[in-house]
Amino acid sequence: MSSLQNPPLSSDAAGAETRGLRLVRILLPVVVLAVGIVLWELVVRLNDIPPYVLPGPGAVFTTLIHDWPELSRSLLTTLLTTLEGFVAASIGGVALALLFNQSKWLEYSLFPYAVILQVTPVIAIAPLLLIYLPQQTAVVVCAWIVGFFPVLSNTTLGLNSVDRNLNGLFQLYGASRMQKLRYLKLPSALPFILGGLRIAGGLSLIGAVVAEIAAGSAGAGSGLAYRIAESGYRLNIPRMFAALLLLSVAGIVIYGLLALASHLILRRWHESALGKEI
Amino acid sequence: MGGPAALSEKGSSARAGVSVSLRGVTKVYDSGVAALGPLDLEVRNGEFVSLLGPSGCGKSTALRLIAGLSASTSGTVGISSRDGQMRTGHSIGFVFQEPTLMPWTSARENVRLPLKLAKMPPAESEARVHQALTHVGLSDFADAYPRELSGGMKMRVSLARALVTDPEILLMDEPFAALDEITRFRLNNDLLSLWRNLHKTIIFVTHSVFESVYLSERIIVMTSRPGRLSAEIRIDAPAARGEDFRTSAAYADYCRKVSNALAPSYAGQPGS
Numbered sequence: 001m002s003s004l005q006n007p008p009l010s011s012d013a014a015g016a017e018t019r020g021l022r023l024v025r026i027l028l029p030v031v032v033l034a035v036g037i038v039l040w041e042l043v044v045r046l047n048d049i050p051p052y053v054l055p056g057p058g059a060v061f062t063t064l065i066h067d068w069p070e071l072s073r074s075l076l077t078t079l080l081t082t083l084e085g086f087v088a089a090s091i092g093g094v095a096l097a098l099l100f101n102q103s104k105w106l107e108y109s110l111f112p113y114a115v116i117l118q119v120t121p122v123i124a125i126a127p128l129l130l131i132y133l134p135q136q137t138a139v140v141v142c143a144w145i146v147g148f149f150p151v152l153s154n155t156t157l158g159l160n161s162v163d164r165n166l167n168g169l170f171q172l173y174g175a176s177r178m179q180k181l182r183y184l185k186l187p188s189a190l191p192f193i194l195g196g197l198r199i200a201g202g203l204s205l206i207g208a209v210v211a212e213i214a215a216g217s218a219g220a221g222s223g224l225a226y227r228i229a230e231s232g233y234r235l236n237i238p239r240m241f242a243a244l245l246l247l248s249v250a251g252i253v254i255y256g257l258l259a260l261a262s263h264l265i266l267r268r269w270h271e272s273a274l275g276k277e278i
Numbered sequence: 279m280g281g282p283a284a285l286s287e288k289g290s291s292a293r294a295g296v297s298v299s300l301r302g303v304t305k306v307y308d309s310g311v312a313a314l315g316p317l318d319l320e321v322r323n324g325e326f327v328s329l330l331g332p333s334g335c336g337k338s339t340a341l342r343l344i345a346g347l348s349a350s351t352s353g354t355v356g357i358s359s360r361d362g363q364m365r366t367g368h369s370i371g372f373v374f375q376e377p378t379l380m381p382w383t384s385a386r387e388n389v390r391l392p393l394k395l396a397k398m399p400p401a402e403s404e405a406r407v408h409q410a411l412t413h414v415g416l417s418d419f420a421d422a423y424p425r426e427l428s429g430g431m432k433m434r435v436s437l438a439r440a441l442v443t444d445p446e447i448l449l450m451d452e453p454f455a456a457l458d459e460i461t462r463f464r465l466n467n468d469l470l471s472l473w474r475n476l477h478k479t480i481i482f483v484t485h486s487v488f489e490s491v492y493l494s495e496r497i498i499v500m501t502s503r504p505g506r507l508s509a510e511i512r513i514d515a516p517a518a519r520g521e522d523f524r525t526s527a528a529y530a531d532y533c534r535k536v537s538n539a540l541a542p543s544y545a546g547q548p549g550s
Contacts, residue, residue, distance in 0.1 A: 165376055166380065169374070172346070269382045270382075
């Protein structure tokens with residue numbers, strides 16, 4: 001953050017304070033996690049709970065290591081589905097928003113259906129999709145359905161939030177529609193698009209899992225959600241927890257990566273990516 | 279760049295000296311509010327004219343009409359370039375009330391925008407961008423992003439962008455209103471020297487009596503909405519003005535005169 005103005009005199013003290021605050025913000029959740037794990041282990045041991053009712057964190061961890069070859073393959077399958085759904089949602093959402101922005105008629109005719117697709121629970125749509133589509137396609141479509149709406153609505157909002165004077169400036173210099181889109185509307189909308197993508201990343205994972213669960217009983221799936229369903233039938237509770245843990249970690253990593261990408265892209269100009277110290 | 283200017287001296291007909299002319303121009307908004315006019319105005323080539331009036335008197339509307347950013351309800355707006363041809367748009371530079379910079383890119387790219395929109399290749403526009411930034415004293419800050427610049431510097435970038443197409447007419451819509459007084463005085467001086475050196479026609483909208491007297495050759499005082507011409511005052515002072523003009527008795531006299539001319543415009547307004 002290289003400001004040309006002189007920094008305030010107390011910037012060193014303020015910097016130390018923010019650094020301290022940041023450390024606390026990282027440490028606190030870690031402490032909570034550690035305390036939680038210890039409590040969990042204690043409850044399991046003191047009450048002598050059998051692992052097929054509630055496995056301790058140790059048992060879950062052992063299962064994770066032991067079943068890693070199988071679990072990692074499933075993780076890869078789920079991640080691939082998520083990625084495909086996410087890419088489809090990003091492209092579809094942005095493309096549809098651009099179309100809507102170019103033609104009001106199209107927006108008025110189609111937007112309500114995008115909303116309907118969004119508010120209908122995907123878990124209810126998934127079984128139908130599995131009937132009409134090949135399983136792998138159906139799973140990706142589910143991930144797409146949940147992921148694309150935030151991208152669409154955020155991009156639409158972004159494209160409509162162009163500064164009025166900048167718009168006038170482009171008009172004054174005779175900018176064509178394409179030039180306006182490329183040099184004005186898309187850059188203006190970028191922070192909104194990235195916000196939408198951040199939501200879509202997590203939602204794509206949820207969509208993929210929901211579809212896998214729905215497909216699970218059909219048997220052909222091999223993703224993490226399928227592992228959870230399968231382990232449930234076999235009362236292999238530690239493996240259910242291990243698979244769940246992997247899903248959570250995958251979700252966190254996806255969110256973290258997208259947040260990082262967004263920060264890197266916007267850090268030089270957008271308020272959201274600038275530190276609070278200025 | 280210098281070519282057409284040299285030719286124009288010879289080819290001047292009776293009206294060739296006129297750069298901008300408004301005839302019976304009115305603007306009524308869709309809401310039914312009459313914002314402007316009818317207004318008649320002629321601005322000569324190379325003249326510095328200020329439009330002065332209370333807030334909401336249609337000064338900015340007049341400027342937007344001249345720039346072609348909105349259409350007049352009736353009357354004609356004529357823009358003529360020095361070679362006598364009537365043109366619109368391309369020979370005009372516009373400086374908005376806000377700096378109106380694209381926050382996502384550097385000062386250099388902001389200044390380059392008009393040339394980029396005219397599809398000039400970057401290699402060709404580079405020299406002109408550099409020249410425009412040098413004119414406003416910002417050549418060292420070409421790579422800075424708008425948020426890294428102070429309010430005055432942002433306004434300078436905005437001015438450089440308006441100059442980069444080498445327009446004949448510069449329209450300025452209260453460009454320095456949001457700046458502190460010291461920055462504003464410096465920008466006033468810089469604008470005057472740019473005007474002297476580059477021979478632009480400048481139409482400057484302001485609601486500051488002092489600024490208008492300091493800068494202009496001619497002040498058009500407007501009535502409150504709908505904006506009409508209420509008085510026209512010529513400032514007979516040397517073009518090379520500086521701090522000594524700002525503190526002179528003549529300057530104070532002009533300010534008093536313009537203030538008096540402006541008073542009726544405020545007469546009907548509550549609480550101003």
